[in-house]
Structures are given as C-alpha cells and as structure tokens.
Amino acid sequence: MFALSSGIPPAAIGVVRVSGPMAGPALAALAGRLPPARRASLALLKDAAGAPLDRALLLWFPGPATATGEDLAELHLHGGRAVVAAVEAALGIMDGLRRAEPGEFTRRAFESGQIDLAEAEGLADLLAAETESQRVQALSHASGHVSRAVAGWQDRLLGLMAGAEAELNFADEDDVEVGESVAQRMISGMGELAGELDEWLARPAAEVIAEGLSVVIAGPPNAGKSTLINALVRRELAIVSPIEGTTRDVIETQLALDGIAMRFSDTAGIRGEGADVIESIGIDRAKAAIEAADILLWLGRPKEAPDHPRAILIAAQADRWKGDAAAEAEAARCDLILSATTGEGMDKLHRMIVEMARTLLPREGEAALRQRQRSALSEAKQWLEVDIRSREASDLILLAERLRLAATALDRITGRAGVEEMLDALFGRFCIGK
Known part of the structure; x- marks a missing residue:
C-alpha cells in the first residue's frame, strides 16, 4: 500500500510512504536502484515509460524493524500538487500496489506488535490535539x-x-x-x-482533556452573561440586548485558556415567572447545562447560586452599579467584581478559571x-x-x-x-x- 503521509499539497516537502512486500520493488522501479538501508539517498524518479517525475530523497527500511513491521519506503518529494499526483499515479499502476485506507499504516503497526492499542489511541489523540494539555496527554499515551x-x-x-x-x-x-x-x-x-x-x-477522564472542560455562564436575565462570553471569545458570539429572554438556548463555543481546552456556554436567563413556552425550554436547558458543568460562572445573587462544587460567584456589570451601597454590599459576598464592558476583573477571572481547571486535569506525570x-x-x-x-x-x-x-x-x-x-x-x- 502507499499514501501521501505529509500535509496536503502544495508544501515544501511531500512524503509518500510505501509499506509491504512490494515496497522494495516499487522503490527500485522508480529510482532504478534500491538505496542502502536506513541511509538517505538522492535519485531521479522516473515513471514506467522512463519520463522523469522528480528528483527526490529516498529512504529504505527493510522489515520487520520498521514503523509498520513490514518493508517500508519513503519518497521525500518536492511538495507541489502535480509532483505528488504524478508519483502516486506511477505507483498506482504497479502490480501489487494500492492506495492505503485511513489509518492503515497505524493498524499494521498495531497488528505487527510495533505498538499496542493504548499507544495507537494516544497517537490518534496526538494527531487531533489542538491545545497544550491535549498534546501532553496524547504524547503520554503514544509514548507508552x-x-x-x-x-x-x-x-x-x-x-x-x-x-x-x-x-x-x-x-x-x-x-x-x-x-x-x-x-x-x-x-x-x-x-x-x-x-x-x-x-x-x-x-480525570481523558475525554475531559480531549473534548474540553465545560464552563457554563449562568444567572438571571440581563445579568451580563452574553456580554461576558463575547468578551471572553473576543467576538460577537451571542446577541446582547436589554430585552429579557433574548438568549433562549445554550450557545457553546470552544476556547483555550493557557493551553487548556474548554467549552464555554452562554445560557438562557433563569427566572421563575414571566417566561413564555420557548423561553421555559431554554431555562430547562440552562439548568441541565449547570448540572453537567465542570465549572460554573454564576452572575446572579450569591444566595440564588446553584449548589455546584466549582462555582465562581461573579458580581457582573460593575460599571453600572458602583456607588450603589446595596449593590456593593451584595458584591462583597461574591468571589469577583467584574465588568466585561470595561475589562475590570477579566484578567482575574481568567486566572480563577485556569486555576480551577487545573484541579480537574491530571497532575504532571500522570496519564488520564x-x-x-x-x-x-x-x-x-x-x-x-x-x-x-x-x-x-x-x-x-x-x-x-x-x-x-x-x-x-x-x-x-x-x-x-x-x-x-x-x-x-x-x-x-x-x-x-x-
């Protein structure tokens, strides 16, 4: 089997890998010779008619001490689309060669005993990793x-x-x-x-790292939830309006803070009366999101906060109520005074979320x-x-x-x-x- 194993062209280099008993003959057919084992060699590649394809770097790895446990060849080509397509076409018409299926190189490595299933899962996670915490955990699994x-x-x-x-x-x-x-x-x-x-x-489960910690922003209507999520993601994700009940569903977005993957959710304002049928559905979904949250950002009165093991009580919209003695007394019972509009408290909120998130992740040297x-x-x-x-x-x-x-x-x-x-x-x- 053969496949392009590097990024999609165009690129500086295009790496085509061939694995199996036909890897050696295929390499010899293209280069006119079989290069020394495990030594880089430069050669002019030609198709079956003798037409030049590319001047490429060749690597030849006889099995079984290879990534797949079989004979393995690598062609390091110039990474243009036409070059890669021409080499793949030349390989495709050779007897005994076919294009690889998704994951087939790794599967052959598993079946030949080069890696085990846990390492293969770690490799899959490593390829999908987007944040530092995901990379560290995936590399731990892939490394055994x-x-x-x-x-x-x-x-x-x-x-x-x-x-x-x-x-x-x-x-x-x-x-x-x-x-x-x-x-x-x-x-x-x-x-x-x-x-x-x-x-x-x-x-903690590995899925928490891979999928991201759930951070839910909740509170009564017009508490500043949508303004806060917009400030966190630095774009107009949620509609901000003085009209109560504007947010009627859970709005979710991916965000990484200090290399930790998180899923931030803006929810419908929670109130007991005055909600129509559709808003009531949104409130029910908000309550379900709160129950499933890893971290809760509560923007309501502290005494009305849900019972949650990792809640940050936020006195939001500080730019509106400062100077009001009753409001300031209420804010004193919160963990944080914040104004998403002016930016007051945003850095502290960032730190608090990250510190709380780290308690939910494996410690250094641990694998999830x-x-x-x-x-x-x-x-x-x-x-x-x-x-x-x-x-x-x-x-x-x-x-x-x-x-x-x-x-x-x-x-x-x-x-x-x-x-x-x-x-x-x-x-x-x-x-x-x-």
Missing part, C-alpha cells in the same frame, strides 16, 4: 505511559497466578508453600493491586484514561476485590479464576483480547497515510 503501567500490573498478576498454580498442581512437593497462607497472600496482593487501580480510576480503558480497568478492579469472610477467600481455584479474569480485562487496554469489534472504528479516525 499507560502500556507500561498495564505491563507492571500484569506481571504482578502473573506472580499471584503462579503461586496459585504451584499450590494447586504441586502441593505434594516439599519446596512448595501450602495451606491457608497462600490464599491470604493472594488476597493481600489482589487488594494492593485493586487499590492502585482505584487510584488510576480516580484520575479513556472511557474504554477506564471500563476495562474498573472490571479488573472488581475481579481483584475479594471479601475475606466469603468462601472464595479460601478457595484457590476461585481466586485463580478471578486473577485470570482480571488479566483478561487488562489485556483489553493494550489490545491483546476482546477488541476486534472496535478496531475498524479506531483506525478509521486516522487520516490516510497514517
């Missing part, structure tokens, strides 16, 4: 952070399973430990491992788990949790089966078991040539 942790857990499971097998099959040997102490040691080891898995499950990985890890943890008062606690056969099922669940994280159904969906997310 999760895979190494899973390998360590599996080694410990194997040690426990070996103890159970020794007791079950060789209990009559003099040098094999027997009796209740074996089961107790297994349960202790399973409990320690379950605790470690629980710590990983307590970390995807929902699929969390599900498998949670299942493994459940198999490792044994009630010491139950009959299972003294039955080595049942304990050994629990260990086996826990190991099978962990295998799904790295792609060693039970993942065939979702491989097409995963690798279909990649671009062609990756």
Whole structure:
C-alpha cells in the first residue's frame, strides 16, 4: 500500500510512504536502484515509460524493524500538487500496489506488535490535539505511559497466578508453600493491586482533556452573561440586548485558556415567572447545562447560586452599579467584581478559571484514561476485590479464576483480547497515510 503521509499539497516537502512486500520493488522501479538501508539517498524518479517525475530523497527500511513491521519506503518529494499526483499515479499502476485506507499504516503497526492499542489511541489523540494539555496527554499515551503501567500490573498478576498454580498442581512437593497462607497472600496482593487501580480510576477522564472542560455562564436575565462570553471569545458570539429572554438556548463555543481546552456556554436567563413556552425550554436547558458543568460562572445573587462544587460567584456589570451601597454590599459576598464592558476583573477571572481547571486535569506525570480503558480497568478492579469472610477467600481455584479474569480485562487496554469489534472504528479516525 502507499499514501501521501505529509500535509496536503502544495508544501515544501511531500512524503509518500510505501509499506509491504512490494515496497522494495516499487522503490527500485522508480529510482532504478534500491538505496542502502536506513541511509538517505538522492535519485531521479522516473515513471514506467522512463519520463522523469522528480528528483527526490529516498529512504529504505527493510522489515520487520520498521514503523509498520513490514518493508517500508519513503519518497521525500518536492511538495507541489502535480509532483505528488504524478508519483502516486506511477505507483498506482504497479502490480501489487494500492492506495492505503485511513489509518492503515497505524493498524499494521498495531497488528505487527510495533505498538499496542493504548499507544495507537494516544497517537490518534496526538494527531487531533489542538491545545497544550491535549498534546501532553496524547504524547503520554503514544509514548507508552499507560502500556507500561498495564505491563507492571500484569506481571504482578502473573506472580499471584503462579503461586496459585504451584499450590494447586504441586502441593505434594516439599519446596512448595501450602495451606491457608497462600490464599491470604493472594488476597493481600489482589487488594494492593485493586487499590492502585482505584487510584488510576480516580484520575480525570481523558475525554475531559480531549473534548474540553465545560464552563457554563449562568444567572438571571440581563445579568451580563452574553456580554461576558463575547468578551471572553473576543467576538460577537451571542446577541446582547436589554430585552429579557433574548438568549433562549445554550450557545457553546470552544476556547483555550493557557493551553487548556474548554467549552464555554452562554445560557438562557433563569427566572421563575414571566417566561413564555420557548423561553421555559431554554431555562430547562440552562439548568441541565449547570448540572453537567465542570465549572460554573454564576452572575446572579450569591444566595440564588446553584449548589455546584466549582462555582465562581461573579458580581457582573460593575460599571453600572458602583456607588450603589446595596449593590456593593451584595458584591462583597461574591468571589469577583467584574465588568466585561470595561475589562475590570477579566484578567482575574481568567486566572480563577485556569486555576480551577487545573484541579480537574491530571497532575504532571500522570496519564488520564479513556472511557474504554477506564471500563476495562474498573472490571479488573472488581475481579481483584475479594471479601475475606466469603468462601472464595479460601478457595484457590476461585481466586485463580478471578486473577485470570482480571488479566483478561487488562489485556483489553493494550489490545491483546476482546477488541476486534472496535478496531475498524479506531483506525478509521486516522487520516490516510497514517
């Protein structure tokens, strides 16, 4: 298979990759020779009729020590559209060659054991990363952070399973430990491992980083919510009007603050009376958005703020009420005095949001788990949790089966078991040539 693996032309360089048993013959056919392995070589490429295509840099990587585990060739071309199209056309008419499907290079790397499933998912996230936090997390996965942790857990499971097998099959040997102490040691080891898995499950989900933290702006009508979101995104996203009920739906936009992806939402003003049918629907949606929010920016009276674990109480529209003693007393109970119109308090709000957001992200050196990985890890943890008062606690056969099922669940994280159904969906997310 072959594909353009660099950006869409025109570009300075266009990299065409060829993988599989025909990679060597294809390279020799275009360049008239097979260059030395793993050494850059300059050559004039020609089509089947001998017409010149481009003067390009060639790289030849014999398998299996390659990115795909197969023979692999790279053609570093001048990145014009016509040049790339001509080379691809020349490859396309060669026997045994075809264009690659989306994600096929990465899938072959997975199937040949060059990377595991967790690393492949990390690579997909790395390609889609738009913010610094997304890049750091994706690179951690792609570099094998999760895979190494899973390998360590599996080694410990194997040690426990070996103890159970020794007791079950060789209990009559003099040098094999027997009796209740074996089961107790297994349960202790399973409990320690379950605790470690629980710590990983307590970390933020990777989807929070990939999709962005939800920051919802809410409050009563005419509290300055639309003005605030316009000031945050620095454009007229929401209609600003003195008429109550102007915003009737949730208006959402993506925004990155200090490298952290966030989804800011402007919501309908919340009030108990006077709303028509359509505005009432908007209020219901606003309340649902508040419940699902990671961070809430409340622009109403502090005593009316929803019960939310991460709420910032904002005394908004400061340019209108300063000098009003009652309003200033009310504002003193808020976390922040702000005017989106004059800019007062905007920098402080930025800092407060970022500081709160960082508490929802993994700490430095930690890796977050995807929902699929969390599900498998949670299942493994459940198999490792044994009630010491139950009959299972003294039955080595049942304990050994629990260990086996826990190991099978962990295998799904790295792609060693039970993942065939979702491989097409995963690798279909990649671009062609990756």
